[in-house]
Amino acid sequence: MNSSPLTSFVATSSEDQQPALKIAPSILAGDFANFKHELDRLNQTTCSYIHLDVMDGHFVDNLTFGAPMVKALRPHTDKVFDVHLMMKEPEKYLDEFIAAGSDIISIHREIKGDVIAILQSIRKAGKRASLAINxxxxxxxxxxxxxxxxxxLLMSVHPGFSNQNFIPAVLTKGEEVAAKIRTYCRSYDRSRLADAVQAKCIDLEIDGGVNAENIIPILKSGFNVIVAGGYVFKADDLSVPISRLEQAAASLAGLNV
Structure with a gap:
């Protein structure tokens, strides 16, 4: 079977393929004073995920919002909440974010705590565990x-602030991680992961500086979950930039959208 990263963009039932493309608009790039309105706008698009950036002012300098915001937004959409915890000690607040309605929870490789134990706790709660890497x-x-x-989740900007320039070196890193994921997902024994939230395999997400100019090399590198903030929210009609990202993936896969 062709193990090209491009297989990531086609939704099939094959165990050897990664999950299909997911677009994850970062709501933090929207109107901070009216997230409910921004969520309503996203509900009118084909995006799969809503990306929520939680910053604690310690792991990164900036400070955003906490679990109460996630909880407040949760009743207003059925889309997947992809919650990115840029926190020094995420384990202290994990239960709050789980209870608030997070679907995917990312913690950082760079924290001082027991990363694997925290990832296990996320899965035991029935949520999808994600590891973010600077x-x-x-x-x-x-x-x-x-x-x-x-x-x-590979960061393609330094975490903490929006509107940074994309770091091209993440493309090579993405290719390396994507290759490792494909090798792993063809070989591991799923029966040993009875406590896991089963996915087709492991998603590879990119976050930071994504736009129409760099989406093709991003997709070619093997990423299949695309976080986009400013590129999406600067548009009057959010469906337009989201559709452009989807069309780029479809063109690589030889599909029509």
């Missing part, structure tokens, strides 16, 4: 986390 963090030992995650 641009300057090595990926030499990334495979050791694969049994505990449903998603790997």
């Amino acid at each position: 641009p300057n963090t090595a990926i030499d030992d990334i495979e050791k986390y694969f049994p505990y995650v449903d998603q790997i």
Whole structure:
């Protein structure tokens, strides 16, 4: 079977293929004073996920919102809540974000706590566990986390602030991680992961500086979950930039959207 990253963009039942493309608009790039309105706008689009950036003012300098915001927004959409915890000690607040209605929870590789134990706690709660990795963090030992995650999130900007320039080096890192994921997902024994939230395999997500100019090399590198903030929310009609991202993926896969 062709193991090209492009198979990521086609939804099939094959165990050897990664999940299909998911677009995850980052609501933090919208109107901070009216997230409910922004959520209503996103509900009119074909995006799969809503990306929520939680910053604690310690792991990163900026401060955004906490679990109460996630809880307040949860009743107003059926879309997947992809919650990115840029927090120094996420384990202290994990139960709150789980109860608030998070579907996917990302914690950072760079924290001082027991990363694997926290990922296990996320899965035991019936949520999807995701490991976020900063641009300057090595990926030499990334495979050791694969049994505990449903998603790997590679940052393509330095975390903490919006409207940064895309870091091209993440494309090479993405290719390396995507290859490792494909190898792992063809070989591991799913029967040993009875406590896991089962996905077709492990999603590879990118976050930071994504736009129409760099989406093609991003997709070619193997990413299948695309976080887009400013590129989406600067449009009057949010469906337009989202459709452009979807069309780019479809063109690579030889499909029509």
